[in-house]
Amino acid sequence: MRSARTAAWGAVAALLLASTAAEAAEAPLPVRIRVLQGSRQGTPGVPPGLEDLRGQLSSTAYLRWEQAGEVQASMLPRKPVSVALPGGESVTVTLVESRSGAATFEVSAPASRTQSRVTVAPGKRIVQQVTAERGGSAWFVTIRAGG
Amino acid sequence: MNCAGAAPLLGSRPGELDPTEEAILSAHLSTCEPCRARQADLEALSRVVEDGLLGEAARRDFSAFADGVMERIPASAWRGAPAPGALGWVRDLFRRHRVLATASALVPALAALALYLYIGRTSGTGPLEFNVEVTSEDLAPMVLDTSDGPIILVGEASDGT
Amino acid sequence: MALPDIELVDRARGGDPEAFRELVVRHQRRVYAVALGIVKDRDLAWDVSQEAFLRVHQHLSEFRDESSFSTWIHRITGRVAIDVLRKERPSRRSDVADVPEPVLQDAAPGVLSTALGTDPQETMLRRELSGRITEALGQLPDLHRTILVLREMDGLSYEELADRLSIPRGTVMSRLFHARKKMQALLAGYAGIDAPGSGDPS
Numbered sequence: 236m237r238s239a240r241t242a243a244w245g246a247v248a249a250l251l252l253a254s255t256a257a258e259a260a261e262a263p264l265p266v267r268i269r270v271l272q273g274s275r276q277g278t279p280g281v282p283p284g285l286e287d288l289r290g291q292l293s294s295t296a297y298l299r300w301e302q303a304g305e306v307q308a309s310m311l312p313r314k315p316v317s318v319a320l321p322g323g324e325s326v327t328v329t330l331v332e333s334r335s336g337a338a339t340f341e342v343s344a345p346a347s348r349t350q351s352r353v354t355v356a357p358g359k360r361i362v363q364q365v366t367a368e369r370g371g372s373a374w375f376v377t378i379r380a381g382g
Numbered sequence: 383m384n385c386a387g388a389a390p391l392l393g394s395r396p397g398e399l400d401p402t403e404e405a406i407l408s409a410h411l412s413t414c415e416p417c418r419a420r421q422a423d424l425e426a427l428s429r430v431v432e433d434g435l436l437g438e439a440a441r442r443d444f445s446a447f448a449d450g451v452m453e454r455i456p457a458s459a460w461r462g463a464p465a466p467g468a469l470g471w472v473r474d475l476f477r478r479h480r481v482l483a484t485a486s487a488l489v490p491a492l493a494a495l496a497l498y499l500y501i502g503r504t505s506g507t508g509p510l511e512f513n514v515e516v517t518s519e520d521l522a523p524m525v526l527d528t529s530d531g532p533i534i535l536v537g538e539a540s541d542g543t
Numbered sequence: 544m545a546l547p548d549i550e551l552v553d554r555a556r557g558g559d560p561e562a563f564r565e566l567v568v569r570h571q572r573r574v575y576a577v578a579l580g581i582v583k584d585r586d587l588a589w590d591v592s593q594e595a596f597l598r599v600h601q602h603l604s605e606f607r608d609e610s611s612f613s614t615w616i617h618r619i620t621g622r623v624a625i626d627v628l629r630k631e632r633p634s635r636r637s638d639v640a641d642v643p644e645p646v647l648q649d650a651a652p653g654v655l656s657t658a659l660g661t662d663p664q665e666t667m668l669r670r671e672l673s674g675r676i677t678e679a680l681g682q683l684p685d686l687h688r689t690i691l692v693l694r695e696m697d698g699l700s701y702e703e704l705a706d707r708l709s710i711p712r713g714t715v716m717s718r719l720f721h722a723r724k725k726m727q728a729l730l731a732g733y734a735g736i737d738a739p740g741s742g743d744p745s
Contacts, residue, residue, distance in 0.1 A: 291530040347536050349523060352515040359531035367536060379531075390716040393723065398701050419653025426656035427723055430669060430730065431695045434676020435576035442575065442585070448567040451596045452560065459600070460558045 263309035264333045267379050268318055270304040273297030273364075275371040288377060291362060297373070320346065320374050326365045328378060338380040346374075357381050385410075385417055392417065393424040548612040556603050567596050570613060573696075574620045580692030581624035582631075583681050591627055595620040617697040621689075621707070628685055655727050658734055672730050679729040687722035694719060 271285065271292075279298035281289050292300055308316050310330040318326045324346040331339040331352065339354040344365035353361050360379040367373065388410040391403055399407065411418055514532050516523040526533040546554075546562075548569070554562035574595055579588035598619050606615055659669045680688050690708065693699045704719075705712045 288530075291528050291533065294526050294528050294533060295535065342534075349516065349534075349536050351523075351534050353532060353534070354514075355531055361531055361534070363534040364536050390713075390720045393719065394716075395700065416652040419656070422653055422656035423727055424723060426659040427727055427730070428695050430659060430672050431580070431676055431680075431691065431726070432576075433669065434673040434680075435580045435692070435696060436573065437673050438579055438585075438677055439572035439576040442572075444568075444571055444575075447571050447575075447589075447593070448564050451567050451593050451600075452564055454593065454597055455560075455563075455600055460560050 263311050264330060264338060264380055266308050266310045266316075266328075266330065266381075267377075268306040268308065268316070268328055269302055269377045270318060270320060271362075271375045271377060272301045272303055273373055273375055274299045274301075288360070288362070291360060303374070318376060320365065324366065326376055328376070333380065340378055340380075342376065342378070344376075353378075355380070385414060388414070388417055389420070392421050393428075549608060552603065552606060552612055555600075556606075563600060566599075566612065570616055571596075573613070574616060577617055577620045577692060577696045578624045579677060580680055580696055581621065581689050582627055583677070583688075587627065588624075591624050592620065595623045598623065614698075618699075621693050621697050621699070625689060625707075628689065655731060658731075668734055672733060675730075675733050679726055679733070682729060683722055683725055687718060687725065690715065690718050691722040691726065 269285075271288075273292065273295060275297055277299040281292065281300045282302060284302050285292070285300055288300070303321055304319070306316065306318055310316060310328075312330050312332050315327045315329040318328060320326060326346075327343040329341045329343075331341055333339070335357075337354050337356050339352065340361060341350065341352045342361070342363050342365070343350050344363070346366045347364065349363075349365070351363060353363075355361055357380055360377050362375055362377045364373050364375050388407055391399060391407040394403075394407070411421070514525050514534065516525060516534055524535045524537065526535065546565070548566065551562040551566050555566060571592065575588055575592045578591040578595070579585060582588050582591055595616060599616050602619075606612070659672070680692070683691065686708075690704060693704060693707070699707065701712050701715050704710075704715045708715070710718070
């Protein structure tokens with residue numbers, strides 16, 4: 236799998252997929268989504284931009300991390316956000332609902348044929364593997380509500 | 383026209399009787415108090431039949447009903463390929479592969495601080511529960527619970543790709 | 544944020560399973576109530592109800608926007624329930640004939656409505672009788688019960704009933720009359736309302 240460095244990903248394009256109905260106005264939830272690559276090989280560590288993830292990522296067997304892209308979106312319920320992965324695949328993140336106590340996201344990752352529905356408290360971060368491991372590396376997205 | 387003749391006309395709705403029947407009924411009701419009372423009985427009966435049947439429905443647990451209907455509709459019946467973000471597709475897939483979410487195939491050398499698999503639905507009423515549902519077609523998913531939040535991993539493809 | 548039925552139907556027609564699921568959830572209980580009234584058995588009513596929604600799905604493209612979705616699905620439910628009844632008892636032709644019913648103690652006219660009250664407040668008696676409705680309905684012959692439920696729950700007109708059940712309009716009216724009369728007698732019996740059958744047309 237190509238290393239993130241060669242992909243020249245500065246900003247990942249986010250596509251707001253169309254919704255057919257005019258939804259009543261709701262306060263959008265600021266969500267930060269980052270695309271990461273984790274590898275078993277290479278020098279263990281995280282780049283400065285991922286320092287906040289270091290603790291969480293250390294729970295996995297992937298030692299070396301790179302960021303490949305980032306999306307900051309104001310998400311409304313049921314309006315999917317598509318996040319492109321290097322290599323042409325994409326991941327869809329949808330806010331199901333958000334309340335003061337928690338937010339629920341659905342993440343659809345066809346590349347790994349995986350779907351998840353996760354409810355987290357504000358400030359918690361979801362880290363989801365979105366491609367199967369190949370050559371010791373895999374792609375992940377992280378989702379954190381509240382920016 | 384006596385009560386016996388008028389009786390089947392009771393309980394009719396506007397427009398259901400032809401003009402002759404309508405005339406007969408009006409004429410009879412204007413002079414027959416018991417038949418007016420019978421008409422009131424029909425109203426009462428109608429309400430109690432409806433109440434009774436709806437009450438039965440209210441007492442029954444319907445939480446599995448919609449699932450049962452949806453499961454019997456093939457996924458291909460929904461027009462087009464599952465669109466990204468079509469939540470129904472996600473739920474249907476989850477149900478078909480629920481068992482995979484409970485697989486605990488450990489990825490070798492995984493340094494897991496804590497390994498939990500949360501299986502459960504976010505309840506529709508009451509406070510939200512913190513939980514994770516994961517489904518994967520052929521990659522055993524795994525959830526790690528960390529203090530910063532959950533990590534969802536997938537295992538290796540069964541076909542080795 | 545509840546979308547109207549017609550919007551959900553449009554989306555379901557467009558292939559949106561979530562819209563269809565929402566329609567199911569919205570109408571499931573009322574559909575079940577109709578099915579239960581006709582087939583009597585709760586498990587059978589459950590199956591009939593699910594089958595009704597499946598048929599709705601199969602025929603979504605035929606739904607005409609003029610009528611309400613609710614009406615449409617009730618009609619379908621009634622049809623499925625009647626089909627099931629016919630399959631269960633294909634040869635009970637004796638149900639068809641309007642033979643005189645065994646004599647029941649008929650309540651005097653107006654007793655039921657007086658007892659149940661006409662104000663919107665639920666009286667204790669009404670609640671009690673509601674709870675016994677399936678029991679009472681179960682005591683009616685299939686055809687009487689069917690026609691009563693279709694009339695009271697689905698709101699079918701005499702003409703629609705005649706068409707649906709393939710009987711003349713006159714038969715619809717007299718069968719409804721007998722069904723109601725028997726129900727009233729049963730309910731009066733449950734309620735302990737005793738009155739001689741005075742002035743009762745028979």
